[in-house]
Amino acid sequence: MELEKFRYEGFDKAGLRSLFDELEFKNLLRELGDGGGAAEKPDENRTVPYDDYSLILTEDGLDRVIRRIKETGEVSIDLETTSTDPMLAEIVGIALCPAPHEAYYVPVAHRSLADSSTRQLGLPAVLGKLKPLIEDENLRKIGQNIKYEFVLLEMYGLGLNGISFDTMIAAHMLDSSRISYSLDELCRLYLGHSMISYKDVTGTGKSKINFEEVELEAAKVYSCEDADVAMLLARKLSRELEELGLLRVYRDVELRFIEVLARIEINGVKVDAGKLRELSKEFEAGLKDIEKAIFEEVGYEFNLNSPIQLRQVLFETLRLPQKKLTKTGESSTDVEVLNDLSKFHPVPEKVLEHRTLSKLKSTYVDALPRLINPRTGRLHTSFNPVGSSTGRLSSSDPNLQNIPIKTAQGRRIREAFIPEEGYMMLSADYSQIELRLLAHFSGDESLIEAFMTGSDIHNRTASEIFGVTPDLVTPDMRRLAKNINFGIIYGISAFGLAKQLGTSVSIAKSYIDEYFKRYGKVRDYIEKSISDAKSKGYAETILGRRRPIPELASDDRNRKGFGERTAMNTPIQGSAADIINIAMIRIHERLASGFKSRMILQVHDELLFEVPEDELDVISRMVREEMEGAWKLSVPIVVEIGTGKNWAEAH
DNA sequence: CATCTCACG
DNA sequence: ACGTACGTGAGATGC
Numbered sequence A: 001m002e003l004e005k006f007r008y009e010g011f012d013k014a015g016l017r018s019l020f021d022e023l024e025f026k027n028l029l030r031e032l033g034d035g036g037g038a039a040e041k042p043d044e045n046r047t048v049p050y051d052d053y054s055l056i057l058t059e060d061g062l063d064r065v066i067r068r069i070k071e072t073g074e075v076s077i078d079l080e081t082t083s084t085d086p087m088l089a090e091i092v093g094i095a096l097c098p099a100p101h102e103a104y105y106v107p108v109a110h111r112s113l114a115d116s117s118t119r120q121l122g123l124p125a126v127l128g129k130l131k132p133l134i135e136d137e138n139l140r141k142i143g144q145n146i147k148y149e150f151v152l153l154e155m156y157g158l159g160l161n162g163i164s165f166d167t168m169i170a171a172h173m174l175d176s177s178r179i180s181y182s183l184d185e186l187c188r189l190y191l192g193h194s195m196i197s198y199k200d201v202t203g204t205g206k207s208k209i210n211f212e213e214v215e216l217e218a219a220k221v222y223s224c225e226d227a228d229v230a231m232l233l234a235r236k237l238s239r240e241l242e243e244l245g246l247l248r249v250y251r252d253v254e255l256r257f258i259e260v261l262a263r264i265e266i267n268g269v270k271v272d273a274g275k276l277r278e279l280s281k282e283f284e285a286g287l288k289d290i291e292k293a294i295f296e297e298v299g300y301e302f303n304l305n306s307p308i309q310l311r312q313v314l315f316e317t318l319r320l321p322q323k324k325l326t327k328t329g330e331s332s333t334d335v336e337v338l339n340d341l342s343k344f345h346p347v348p349e350k351v352l353e354h355r356t357l358s359k360l361k362s363t364y365v366d367a368l369p370r371l372i373n374p375r376t377g378r379l380h381t382s383f384n385p386v387g388s389s390t391g392r393l394s395s396s397d398p399n400l401q402n403i404p405i406k407t408a409q410g411r412r413i414r415e416a417f418i419p420e421e422g423y424m425m426l427s428a429d430y431s432q433i434e435l436r437l438l439a440h441f442s443g444d445e446s447l448i449e450a451f452m453t454g455s456d457i458h459n460r461t462a463s464e465i466f467g468v469t470p471d472l473v474t475p476d477m478r479r480l481a482k483n484i485n486f487g488i489i490y491g492i493s494a495f496g497l498a499k500q501l502g503t504s505v506s507i508a509k510s511y512i513d514e515y516f517k518r519y520g521k522v523r524d525y526i527e528k529s530i531s532d533a534k535s536k537g538y539a540e541t542i543l544g545r546r547r548p549i550p551e552l553a554s555d556d557r558n559r560k561g562f563g564e565r566t567a568m569n570t571p572i573q574g575s576a577a578d579i580i581n582i583a584m585i586r587i588h589e590r591l592a593s594g595f596k597s598r599m600i601l602q603v604h605d606e607l608l609f610e611v612p613e614d615e616l617d618v619i620s621r622m623v624r625e626e627m628e629g630a631w632k633l634s635v636p637i638v639v640e641i642g643t644g645k646n647w648a649e650a651h
Numbered sequence B: 001c002a003t004c005t006c007a008c009g
Numbered sequence C: 001a002c003g004t005a006c007g008t009g010a011g012a013t014g015c
Helices: A002-008 A013-031 A059-072 A123-135 A146-155 A167-174 A183-191 A198-202 A216-243 A247-267 A273-298 A307-317 A335-341 A346-365 A408-414 A433-442 A445-452 A457-466 A475-490 A494-501 A505-518 A520-536 A557-591 A613-628
Strands: A053-055 A074-081 A091-099 A102-107 A140-143 A163-166 A382-384 A394-396 A423-430 A538-540 A546-548 A598-602 A606-612 A639-644
Touching: A053 A216, A059 A074, A059 A091, A059 A102, A059 A123, A074 A146, A074 A216, A091 A123, A091 A216, A102 A216, A140 A146, A140 A216, A146 A163, A146 A247, A163 A167, A163 A216, A163 A247, A167 A183, A167 A216, A167 A247, A183 A216, A198 A216, A216 A247, A247 A382, A247 A557, A247 A598, A273 A346, A273 A408, A307 A346, A335 A346, A346 A408, A423 A557, A423 A613, A433 A445, A433 A475, A433 A520, A433 A557, A445 A457, A445 A520, A457 A475, A457 A505, A475 A494, A475 A505, A475 A557, A494 A505, A505 A520, A520 A538, A520 A557, A538 A557, A546 A557, A557 A598, A557 A606, A557 A613, A606 A613, A613 A639
Parallel strands: A053 A102, A074 A140, A140 A163
Antiparallel strands: A074 A091, A091 A102, A382 A394, A423 A606, A423 A639, A538 A546, A598 A606
16 A cells, blocks of 8 residues: 555655655564564565565674575575676665565665665675575575576676576566566566556656665665565466476476576677778778769768658659558658669669668677677677567677678678687577478478478479479579478468569469468468467467467457467477577586587577587587487478688688 | 668578 | 568667
């Protein structure tokens, strides 16, 4: 009740203070050793208590907390820091929750203490006391996105062992379709409670203060609530996982995967900043030349990066035909349109060249060096394990899963990704993992046969569709078959295929018909995926991760169509993700047994390693073995391995 | 902060 | 008749 009142009235300092005065009394009782809430039987059906939280300002206090954690055998941890990037963050305070409704806040770097007589414990002393507990694998650690704590504690020389629950990961496994997996969102959903938001304690905009400036009492309530809610959610979500039979996979795969990702993030990848600087100059000169040519052609200067200005130039000044509209009804100037307009005028092609170069320069060449960690001299991405609804990872700050490769200029950026001195890059790629899963799931004899014999799958598909022997398949036929194979995985439609191929819908339709004549069980499988998802309400992967698809029940043709494509694509894309995750866990564990080699990136179906030359052979074999053996399918799983002095060479 | 565009699998 | 390929993140522009 107090919480609700506090929230609705906004951040009222006076009101907050009286609330805190009341709480302070209980804290005092606890400090005096009356037992407080700890001795009472906590009512787990309450939402968030808010009254059994204590500030820890003394060594004795901290010792009591540590005893409590040892008593309960578990602790939910929430660190307050100076940065969302755990590689750069400094600890401001630590919330520890050893049991539901009982939490403690240990400030270590707050600036505004209650009064001059208030002293907080120093960070070295606190970490010194907590280290044995944090490293004790028999004390269960609970958290919301605990990879953050793992990476950050590692920066302080503490190894976080005994991760027993991550609420974010659990919620994603139960329902990967959510937009947000924030603690606040999960708390609202599963506990029916709105939490104090970060903004409530720090303010926003101009008057925003850093967490170090937040008063101890406000920091305590905010931070302890986070730790407490994670503890409460862990119990709730654990029951849900158990009911669905997912607890084992959750523990054996999802939880273990956290540490693998943390290690990759900590390892980071080296980039040749000098090489990128050279590329920047070169691209700059190229952009200038293209600009000049375009401005001469058009007759005046404008901002090529502005779609609005470009629209005016192409469709008003040059009077070129308008091909398609954007979502908001404006004339599109995207790559498809510009390619098409290239046959009428020299400018569109030049604009495309400019776009490509400008994109590469701003997004990669100029941006990446700024993100090099000054301590390590390397790039450390952040992998988000709940970043997609299929179960794939996403990567950000920087995104290292979309480094260019398709064009020659792009590959030059990849050349700047280099191994440490004395090491080589090793890249291991799953070959056609999604089509192999399609063969496995559908049981289609033709598709299985193609993979059993190790043939070029697109060539094989082309030969089937066009009714010629594989040696008579032309590059055009193969390209078309490749598009169909992709289309099948995406949830094919004649319209989509036609657009991709640049043919008519009726021609695309005839290709699809021919495909399904040859691969009949693929059609059956697609239909079964959709009907299964319809009856269950969700699609699932080989590990049982669930993606609800409410669109399947929609009356809207588009929404329903989207739902159907989702129903057939998710088990394939998601299971491919499951398989590489399993491989990564095994490889991580084997690397830990005395190798110098490091796993440094995952790009959906590729793993990148930094390997000392004398480990190349053994690591190649080990990586292949673990990737190919991660899951048993009815067709072989094949991995292609390359090595080189940079990422471009290794790929 | 939305829009457009484009980098990747 | 209608609109559709699956999954992401980021930079630049302009309100």
